[in-house]
Amino acid sequence: MMEDILYAQPGWTHVAIFFALGAALLMTVLGFVTYAILAERKVLGFMQMRTGPNRVGGRFGLLQTVADVFKLLIKEDTIPKLADRPLFILAPVIAFAPAFMVLATIPFSENMQFADLGVGLLYYVAISGISTIGILMGGWASNNKYSLLGGMRAAAQMISYEIPLVISVIGVILFAGSLNLNDIVRGQENIAYIFLTPIGFFVFLISSIAELNRTPFDLPEAESELVAGYHVEYSGFRWAFFMLTEYVYLFAMASLTTVLFLGGWMPIPFLGFIPGMLWFGLKFSLVVFFMIWIRGTLPRLRADQLMGFAWKVLLPLALLNIFVSAAVKELFL
């Protein structure tokens, strides 16, 4: 469907359809974020033997996040006097926009994809790199020492972990023979790539948690050290934008993990009658649950250990993975 619109004569109808689709995706993502936050709080609550949100919106706190967002919306918008005003205002937008842009290439099911790019994977990796600038900008513009430290940590961490992240997916590209995310999913018809490149999956998963700034790699906003890190001076809706970035990236990263390693919308053998969308949702939820689980379990790393881990452990492993994947492809497939 998207192809037809793309190659048809441009007209106002097409623009409107595109706009509507974009808005629909944005709404879907916002809906996900709303309930991902609730799910995170509920799952953490369950792991920590407490109930989690249970007041707003019935027994399960279904409207808790909605109420929280509403509160953030009506909050006074404060900008510190000595902050770099234009940068301070721009930073959350720059952090958020790429998080949403990368979603365009994710194939959610056989025919649910917004842009079937030939270099979808490359596009994802390249665009997601921009967010770092937004975070660094926010940390710098706040004119606060804690934010500055948080912004520096974020920049160092995200750049370091991007490298093993990218190298770890080369194994997948070797097997699929394409950078197109749809082709990658189709390549997993018989066997999911997690079984073919387990090392790649391991490196990818760890690097993606680090990319997302989640525990145990939440140094840029380490509460007990830097108070709130790069967004310490942000409040109200600007702060919500940073949080949104984080959760949209969680959505995007879990989707990418599903697509690259878990077979995307491909069903498990003999269960093909269940629609692809549901399979995607199921695998995707597993990845998200895993990340919440990690958050409930592990303490935080130290900055130098974090860098050491990226360069000394993950990078060599990722390089080894290329060799192993190539060997597996040559010998067994």
Add this chain to the structure above:
Amino acid sequence: MIRTEEMLLNVGPQHPSTHGVFRIVLKIDGETIIEATPVIGYLHRGTEKLAENLQYTQIIPYTDRMDYLAAMTNNYVICHAVETMMSLEIPERAEYLRVIVMELGRIASHLVWFGTYLLDIGAMSPFLYAFREREAIINMLNEICGARLTFNYMRVGGVKWDAPDGWIEKVRDFIPYMREELAGYHDLVTGNEIFLNRVKGIGYYSKEEALDYSLSGANLRCTGTSWDLRKDEPYSIYERFDFDVPVFHTGDAWARYQCRMQEIEESLKILEQAVEQFPEEGPVMAKVPRIIKPPKGEAFVRIESPRGEIGCYIASEGKKEPYRLKFRRPSFYNLQILPKLLVGENISNLITILGGIDIVLGEVDG
């Protein structure tokens, strides 16, 4: 050539990891600490000066507010000092009750330390687990004295209230429960690679340095010095119990962690024996005069609080009020080594080191 500049960073008095109103002025280069200056006194209430105008029984509630995480030991130290001066004989049952509540308090205090330390290091769940167990202890203490934190339970000559029916059984049931949960903590935290990397070799000091800085409690025992007043200078009825003093030799945050976790186990051992030997009946208060007037003279007693050696010095002129009262507050002494440990470390380690010392600001500021 990159030009770098030193930056002055004010950590605290409002900061999530300073455990109260403690402030450190840091001079940092990047994230490396060049100089650290602790600033204390935000919670100073002048307990010692106030005590000079109070009768001895009236001082007890003030001690609750010094080390508010283990108020029972503070209660005990002042009562013990007055009792020593007056050479009072304490009834058996009162002594057992005192030991039981003090050891429960020690466990509760170490649980708070464990939870908040892990929270400092970035793990969220242990905090909630530790506070659940602490809640059980606090509920028991609440039952015996009607308060959850500021107990005001002990009196010169004994304790204020006898244990309610079934209380001793509750303590008995708590011991195996706590052992089970403790094993759970070890499963979750103690073997964790990230945790070990964060604490091993961090905040090292030698035995000599520890003694020079007059450190006590787990902060001293982590350097290989076996010094526990319950064993070395037994007070109350501690010589009747069979327990070990955990000593570790590495002198780092990891040793302090192990030491405190082991101490919870040893306290459980003491509790087990105390509950077993608990006298069926008897008074909980000795015969003391209505108005307590210790004889002219002075006395200094010291006992082992969860944080170290807590001491109480009383100079009396034979009046209702002390002429001078002084507490040796272990957190204050333990904190002194901090600026030395921080030089050259980074901000993440600052949190690990400060948390490892286990301070209570109410006690530091007095």
